[in-house]
Amino acid sequence: MKCEEANHVCDKSQYKEASFVERIKLAIHLIYCSACRKYSFRNNKLSNAIKKSDLKTISKEDKSDLKERLHQEMSK
Amino acid sequence: MPKHQLDPNVWVDRYSDYLFNFTIVRVNDSEIAKDLISETFLAGLKSKDNFKGEATERTWLISILKRKIIDHYRKINSNKGKAEVRISYNDEESEGDWLEERVSDPFDKTAEDTMENEELGIAIYSCLDSLNKKQATIFKMKTIDGFDTEAICNEFNITASNLWVIIHRARKAMADCLEKNWL
Numbered sequence: 001m002k003c004e005e006a007n008h009v010c011d012k013s014q015y016k017e018a019s020f021v022e023r024i025k026l027a028i029h030l031i032y033c034s035a036c037r038k039y040s041f042r043n044n045k046l047s048n049a050i051k052k053s054d055l056k057t058i059s060k061e062d063k064s065d066l067k068e069r070l071h072q073e074m075s076k
Numbered sequence: 077m078p079k080h081q082l083d084p085n086v087w088v089d090r091y092s093d094y095l096f097n098f099t100i101v102r103v104n105d106s107e108i109a110k111d112l113i114s115e116t117f118l119a120g121l122k123s124k125d126n127f128k129g130e131a132t133e134r135t136w137l138i139s140i141l142k143r144k145i146i147d148h149y150r151k152i153n154s155n156k157g158k159a160e161v162r163i164s165y166n167d168e169e170s171e172g173d174w175l176e177e178r179v180s181d182p183f184d185k186t187a188e189d190t191m192e193n194e195e196l197g198i199a200i201y202s203c204l205d206s207l208n209k210k211q212a213t214i215f216k217m218k219t220i221d222g223f224d225t226e227a228i229c230n231e232f233n234i235t236a237s238n239l240w241v242i243i244h245r246a247r248k249a250m251a252d253c254l255e256k257n258w259l
Contacts (some may be wrong), residue, residue, distance in 0.1 A: 008240060008244065011240060043247060046247060046251045049258070050219055050220065055093075070087065
């Protein structure tokens with residue numbers, strides 16, 4: 001496995017989209033590649049931070065509502 | 077020439093999520109939060125000419141939002157004494173001990189957690205600001221809203237490998253940025 005692919009699998013696994021085989025291959029790659037180990041570590045940290053912050057977003061529909069109200073007011 | 081300028085056209089896309097998170101931890105009701113944000117934008121529009129350009133757009137909007145939230149509290153607490161309604165006692169003797177109770181209760185970590193998480197949220201949002209708009213939108217959809225890869229690809233008319241390149245760049249930038257500002 002090349003580093004590029006390892007990083008890609010690492011990204012996918014942050015979203016639980018890496019297959020079992022891919023994850024095994026990544027784990028093996030990480031044993032000998034310190035650069036990817038570092039990337040993996042920071043990538044996991046980022047996922048945890050976002051999970052911990054429990055951020056919420058406004059749905060698309062509500063955003064268009066907000067926009068509409070704002071635009072109505074602007075065109076007055 | 078002022079350093080910062082207002083552009084109401086981008087407010088919703090750029091700041092509504094941030095303002096929403098700021099509000100939701102304070103009012104605990106997403107409908108009220110949305111109303112307050114809408115009011116904030118409208119008030120911002122009205123007092124646009126008062127903006128001196130010394131603060132960033134976001135800071136300025138937050139300062140309006142804070143006033144809206146305070147107004148909201150005033151409204152719901154308009155009867156005297158209601159502000160403390162959440163602290164209740166079983167007997168009269170323990171009255172007045174509430175401050176110490178709060179401090180010593182090891183299970184009451186929520187206030188602290190909320191604060192810490194809020195700071196983290198702020199750090200995440202300022203880092204999202206440093207991404208370009210498309211990267212930020214896709215990253216948010218995928219990471220915070222948890223949309224499927226396929227759904228996002230259809231929405232933006234990109235291939236899955238395009239998407240992963242965008243996600244990879246966004247994650248790298250976010251990790252760098254958060255390392256500097258938070259972790």
